[in-house]
Amino acid sequence: MTALLERPEVVYRRYTVVMADTTVKVDPAVRDRLLxxxxxRGMTMRDLIAELAGATPTKEELQARYEATKAYCETHFGVTFTDEDHDRAEQVWKDLEAARPVDSL
Structure with a gap:
């Protein structure tokens, strides 16, 4: 019985046609934490990074989410948000993140 093995460069070429690799350089502490x-989670670092990237919204996606939420609140609760309301809410979040006292909205 004879086994026919493909040369590694042929296998690698087929793999790279389907999968593009990119090297990301991070500090060893970051690499270790990702690992x-x-x-x-029982996954590879590649899958973890893909999951993190997929779960992290872009600025455009966040803006669309904000607009949809604003429209929903206006339609279903009769609440109208102004630009001042938005700015005040942003300031409250910043104060909370900085552990500063927050006045009521």
Whole structure:
């Protein structure tokens, strides 16, 4: 019985046609943390990074989400948000993140 094996460069070429690799350089501490997070989830670091990228919205997606939420609140609750309301809410979040006291909205 004879086994026919493909040369590694042929296998690699087929793989790279389907999958594009990019090297991302990070500090060793970041790399190690990503590895721990991936192992805890039972996945590869590649899959973890893909999951993180997919779950993190872009500015455009956040703006669309804001507009949809604003429209929903106006339609279903009769609440109209002004630009001043938005700016005040943003300031409240910044104060909360900085552990500063927050006045009521």
């Amino acid at each position: 721990v997070l991936a192992r805890e």
